[in-house]
Amino acid sequence: MRTLLALxxxxxxxxxxxxxxxxxxAGVTPDLPLIxxxxxxxxxxxxxxxxxxxxxxxxxxxxxxxxxxxxxxxKALIGFAIGAAGGRLAVTxxxxxxxxxxLLTVAEALVRFxxxxxxxxxxxxxxxxxxxxxxxxxxxxxxGAALVLALSWIESIRARSA
Amino acid sequence: xxxxxxxxxxxLVAVSLLLLTLQSRGYGSRAGDxxxxxxxxxxxxxxxxxxGALAVWTTYRDWKNVRAENRRLRAEIERxxxxxxxxxxxxDENRRLRTLLALxxxxxxTxxxxxxxxxxxxxxxxxxxxxxxxxxxxxxxTAVISPFGLVGRIxxxxxxxxxxxxxxxxxxxxxxxxxxxxxxxxxxxxPRGTIRFKYLARDGAALQVGDVLVTSGQxxxxxxxxxxxxxxxxxxxxxxxxxxxxxxxxxxxGRVDEVLVVTGRSPQDLTAYFLTGG
Numbered sequence: 236m237r238t239l240l241a242l243x244x245x246x247x248x249x250x251x252x253x254x255x256x257x258x259x260x261a262g263v264t265p266d267l268p269l270i271x272x273x274x275x276x277x278x279x280x281x282x283x284x285x286x287x288x289x290x291x292x293x294x295x296x297x298x299x300x301x302x303x304x305x306x307x308x309x310k311a312l313i314g315f316a317i318g319a320a321g322g323r324l325a326v327t328x329x330x331x332x333x334x335x336x337x338l339l340t341v342a343e344a345l346v347r348f349x350x351x352x353x354x355x356x357x358x359x360x361x362x363x364x365x366x367x368x369x370x371x372x373x374x375x376x377x378x379g380a381a382l383v384l385a386l387s388w389i390e391s392i393r394a395r396s397a
Numbered sequence: 398x399x400x401x402x403x404x405x406x407x408x409l410v411a412v413s414l415l416l417l418t419l420q421s422r423g424y425g426s427r428a429g430d431x432x433x434x435x436x437x438x439x440x441x442x443x444x445x446x447x448x449g450a451l452a453v454w455t456t457y458r459d460w461k462n463v464r465a466e467n468r469r470l471r472a473e474i475e476r477x478x479x480x481x482x483x484x485x486x487x488x489d490e491n492r493r494l495r496t497l498l499a500l501x502x503x504x505x506x507t508x509x510x511x512x513x514x515x516x517x518x519x520x521x522x523x524x525x526x527x528x529x530x531x532x533x534x535x536x537x538x539t540a541v542i543s544p545f546g547l548v549g550r551i552x553x554x555x556x557x558x559x560x561x562x563x564x565x566x567x568x569x570x571x572x573x574x575x576x577x578x579x580x581x582x583x584x585x586x587x588p589r590g591t592i593r594f595k596y597l598a599r600d601g602a603a604l605q606v607g608d609v610l611v612t613s614g615q616x617x618x619x620x621x622x623x624x625x626x627x628x629x630x631x632x633x634x635x636x637x638x639x640x641x642x643x644x645x646x647x648x649x650x651g652r653v654d655e656v657l658v659v660t661g662r663s664p665q666d667l668t669a670y671f672l673t674g675g
Contacts, residue, residue: 256516256651257451262590264518282405289409297432298440298515299522300553300560304416311409319402347521354421358521358567358588366589367520 251295258378263370266340268295270379272314273339274386281318288314302354309346313339332383333376340372426553433555440515440526440558456482496544497655503670506620507661508542509533513654514558520588523566523650525549529658530557538618540659546624546647546671547571547612548656559658563650564625565590572615573625576668578603581613584625584644592626594642601640604631610644611668620659622667647671 255264268291276284288310295310296303317339344367348360416428459478501508515526529535531554541548541561549569553560562569569586573594580603582596594610608628614621626644634640 251517256518259518259651264520266519281402285406285409289413293432294436295517297429297436298524298526299517299519300524300526300562301522302417302420303428303432304413304420307416308410308413311406311413315402315406350417351521354417356568362588363520363567366587371520 251298260374261370263374265374265378266343266371268292269310269313269340269343270336270375270382272310273317273336273379274382276314276318277321279318280321281315284314284318285311286314288312302351305347305350308350309343312346313343332380336376336379337372340375341368344368344372429553430555433558437514437526437528437530437555437558441528444514452482452486493655497657500542500544500670501657504657504663504667505665505670506659506663508657508659509535511541511559511656511658513656516651518651520590521567523563523569523586523590524552525561525563525650525653525656526558527551527561527656527658528558530555530559532556533658535559535658535660540612540619540623541656542623542659543648543653543656544671545649546626547619548648548650548653550618551658561656564592564646564648565650571619571625572613573610574613575601575604575628576609576611577605578608580604581615584610592644592646593632594628594644595639596642598634598637598640601642604628604640604642606630614666617662620663620667621665622669624668624671 251267255267258265258267272284272288272291275287279287289307292306292308292310293303295306341364344363348356348363419428456479459482460475497510501510509529511527511529513525514528517524517526525541525548527541535551535554537551537554539551541551547564549561549563549566550571551559552562564571564584564586566586567588569592571584572581573584574581575594578601580596580600582594582601584592584594586592596604606628610625610628612619612621612623612625624647626646628642629645630643632641632643
């Protein structure tokens with residue numbers, strides 16, 4: 236089970252660099268590792284969410300050739316926070332999933348922007364929010380909700396056949 | 398249990414901050430190498446699987462168009478179409494590689510052909526991973542080109558791969574000039590995935606839509622005369638010191654599969670060697 240989860244995290248991180256461009260809609264790509272981390276953190280708790288976020292973020296940092304540690308840090312924080320709050324969230328409702336993932340993506344982006352600013356990242360926040368963060372947040376929201384629904388559908392089919 | 402949970406978070410945050418501090422002091426390449434040793438073969442595998450899956454999808458769509466025909470004929474047509482797709486795919490690839498090879502032979506400088514194995518297209522970073530790295534003696538800040546023009550520069554070199562910062566990356570800047578008027582300026586990437594030309598207003602009065610921009614060769618990073626793009630629209634800011642021009646890139650960064658890494662230098666203007674030059 237642990238091997239499978241490790242493969243999911245590593246696979247999610249690596250697939251982001253190869254698979255995400257093919258999921259591009261109007262120039263917007265989803266943040267697959269963020270969705271994977273949130274889903275795993277909800278199911279496995281803050282410790283697993285934190286480690287999964289760190290590994291997936293580190294792989295994304297490496298794939299982009301940027302500063303190693305930025306997304307490792309932001310995604311570890313997101314994984315921990317979602318894992319810790321998981322029990323209190325009604326995550327089976329799409330009305331919670333979509334805005335939840337949108338807010339998480341924006342929160343992660345703001346922390347990432349603040350960190351990158353320390354290393355002289357040149358892009359202005361307004362343009363990044365308008366052209367990158369918000370479109371990606373919406374995409375993440377709908378894709379994440381679709382994945383949650385698909386997973387619960389598969390689980391219900393399994394339960395019925397058992 | 399509660400303490401362990403927070404201790405783990407603190408450790409991971411500390412590791413991330415340590416990594417960032419080390420990189421800001423110039424010790425980051427070793428950590429990057431370690432991660433790349435794991436990710437590069439996986440990325441290459443994923444790229445192969447993704448391309449394969451897309452080819453199957455294209456074939457399936459073509460199949461749907463011949464549903465109405467009788468089974469025997471349909472089976473025959475399906476078989477022929479699959480074969481034709483394979484042939485046309487090979488044909489396209491051959492044509493692309495031939496163009497690349499022709500450019501490589503034409504150029505008066507040494508280059509190294511490479512294949513794109515991964516793309517980071519999130520918006521914060523726009524980068525390509527090319528399957529050429531330290532083992533091929535590729536260096537940082539090397540120009541990467543296609544038969545249509547400049548793709549970007551190498552910003553990170555790993556043992557078997559290198560990361561190419563594409564022109565549309567928000568942190569990308571390249572010295573350029575307009576071929577027709579020689580107006581100098583800088584081509585910048587924008588978060589929305591486009592590029593623009595920033596130039597002194599007093600130099601750019603004669604700039605027109607359709608003008609071709611090439612690298613200026615200033616600073617010695619890029620050879621002079623590699624096409625960057627064409628002026629799509631001019632943003633005249635009146636009395637401002639700088640004006641801007643929106644550009645159509647010479648290269649379709651989303652579809653480029655094979656590139657040349659420029660390993661040599663040439664003082665010559667290269668504009669005439671490219672497909673869109675002039």
